[in-house]
Amino acid sequence: MGEQKVIEEIEEAMKSKTSMVFAINGERFELELSSLDPSTTLIDFLRNKTPFKSVKLGCGEGGCGACVVLLSKYDPLLEKVDDFTVSSCLTLLCSIDGCSITTSEGLGNSRAGFHAVHERIAGFHATQCGFCTPGMSVSMFSALLNADKSHPPPHNGFSNLTAAEAEKAVSGNLCRCTGYRPLVDACKSFSADVDIEDLGYNSFCKKGEQNRAEVLKTLPCYDHATSQVCKFPEFLKEEIKNGMVLDPRKYRWSSPVSVSELQGLLSEAENGMAVKLVAGNTSTGYYKEEKQRTYERFFDVRRIPELAVVRRDEKGVELGAAVTISKAIEVLRGEENVSMLEKLADHMEKIANRFVRNTGTVGGNIMMAQRKQFPSDLTTILVAARATVKIMSSGSGQEEFTFHD
Ligand SMILES: Cc1cc2nc3c(=O)[nH]c(=O)nc-3n(C[C@H](O)[C@H](O)[C@H](O)COP(=O)(O)OP(=O)(O)OC[C@H]3O[C@@H](n4cnc5c(N)ncnc54)[C@H](O)[C@@H]3O)c2cc1C
Ligand code: FES
Ligand code: FES
CATH class of the missing domain: 3.30.465.10 (Uridine Diphospho-n-acetylenolpyruvylglucosamine Reductase; domain 3)
Known part of the structure; x- marks a missing residue:
């Protein structure tokens, strides 16, 4: 199908759209836009309306990483998925229409089995109170996912993530009790270029057993190729292809798709209405009082091609x-x-x-x-x-x- 035809179909479908659809850990959620408060954050929704309570509210300012989740976006034109970490305390729920969210439970859990990231964090003694662990796990997973999705990882159980990149994987995720050495060691243990002797005390191998092949046998298995974790849900791909953009005029949250549409919305709203332009909404981490302010309309500028x-x-x-x-x-x-x-x-x-x-x-x-x-x-x-x-x-x-x- 030609690019122009896809765009036309999406534009046609957006005229009748009254709800937003997204996935959390593969589960479908559909919310009526008319009943949504656009100032609701993703963490509010996760902790109050879903069973996925691993995300923690630490600072609420984008500064600690306790609330980090993986956000995956599908581009129907390029048939491509982008996966990246976001702070759910600053991300507005309305802005995740059409996205797939993965929390620590989505990586693995006590019923379905834990992910190698979880098991290695535990085995490297990289968790104590556990408050930071879900966010740490998601940041580590995201680093591995992005390192291994474009180039297949070596077939020896390691990742393409280099030890130097692994050291940065949890930067911004704060831990007040464990110390960063074990956390970084847990992440570096996935790296193909890791110096095994450099890794600290852990429950997988005794000091002296530093033969690379032997150590690998004892580490919880990491197999990117066969993993089904965090696959962008097919149902959501279909719904996106059938039109995911919001009707720009009907709701308090609007996602205009051109500059002229945004200008139209702004001029309609001019007479004293409290309007907010929103992009990533991270400024509310710095200006906390912004969270208390009430806006009548929110205009999301991220779908405007000229601005992207x-x-x-x-x-x-x-x-x-x-x-x-x-x-x-x-x-x-x-x-x-x-x-x-x-x-x-x-x-x-x-x-x-x-x-x-x-x-x-x-x-x-x-x-x-x-x-x-x-x-x-x-x-x-x-x-x-x-x-x-x-x-x-x-x-x-x-x-x-x-x-x-
Ligand atoms: C924890 C933390 C640490 C940070 N550290 C640094 C740092 O070290 N150095 C640094 O420079 N910055 C830092 N920042 C600031 C950060 O870079 C900004 O919050 C971010 O770039 C704002 O982008 P946004 O898309 O989230 O803006 P938003 O929060 O969506 O918007 C910010 C403001 O700009 C307006 N706006 C947004 N887009 C447009 C547009 N296209 N046209 C007109 N108005 C618009 C909005 O209405 C709002 O008033 C930090 C922020 C946080 C939360
Ligand atoms: S709660 Fe600290 S970054 Fe979100
Ligand atoms: S284990 Fe307690 S904050 Fe990290």
Whole structure:
């Protein structure tokens, strides 16, 4: 089917859509949009309306990782699934329409059997009170999944994840009681290039039994190829192909699919209505008072193609406002022989943590700096790079500014 036809079918289907559909650990959920409060977070829903209570509310600010879940998005045009970690305390429930969520229970549990990640965390003595463990497990799993999905892992029970990458897999996930050495060892034990002698005390092998082949036999089995964990549900793929975008005008939560549609919604709402533009919603981690504010309408900007654009030409790289910081890092790293872009990517990797960067957008960060004097690292490096920003407004069209100090 041609790309244009798929888009037309989705647009047609969106006109009659009254509910949102998503999956949690493979289970289908359908919620009527008219009965939803758009300020509901994913963690509120998980803990209050589902049996999946492994997610914990620690900080509620995107800073501890106790609430981390895996979010999987299916692209029907590219037939591709993106899997990345998000903090469920900052993710709004309405924003997961059409997505599949995996919590620690979805990786494995006492009834279905635990995942190798769980077993290795236990065997490396990397858990005590257990409060952080579900989030840690999901972050580790996500690192393994992403390392092994594009290139098949070596057939020896190890992963493509390098030991250096494994050390970063749980960065941003805080543990107040165990210490990070055992956690990192549990994750590094999956790496094909791990130095077995480097791994700390564990219940799988005694010191001295450091023969690689012998140790591998004792470790809980990791087999990415045959694992059914976290497969994007087929029923959801079908429903997405049949139209998943919300009717932009009917509900308090709207997902416009073009700039002109967003401008239409904004102009309709102008007379005193409390309206919020939302991208990743991570700014509510920094401005906690935002969670208490009541908005009549929420406009999600992430489905607008112009704002998701990534363009490269001889002048440089152009990123849409709704591009996530993680995506921006990937794009900048992908530019060959441009060391300045590589340096920008290095700095951007120091922003927040992986699960905030996975949903937090470039535009959201700039708006925080511009509107609320947020001490943004992103705008600081954009000043150094003499980047330009294009601003669209309903009245005056488009303006262009260069960042300067
Ligand atoms: C724990 C934590 C640590 C952080 N650490 C750092 C750090 O070290 N350095 C740093 O620089 N930043 C840091 N941040 C900030 C983070 O980068 C921003 O929260 C994120 O980039 C905001 O993007 P968002 O998509 O989530 O924005 P949202 O929260 O969705 O929106 C932020 C604001 O921008 C508006 N907005 C969003 N998109 C648009 C648009 N396209 N057009 C107009 N208005 C828009 C929204 O209405 C809102 O007012 C941190 C945040 C957290 C939660
Ligand atoms: S509860 Fe701490 S990151 Fe969500
Ligand atoms: S085991 Fe207690 S917080 Fe990590």
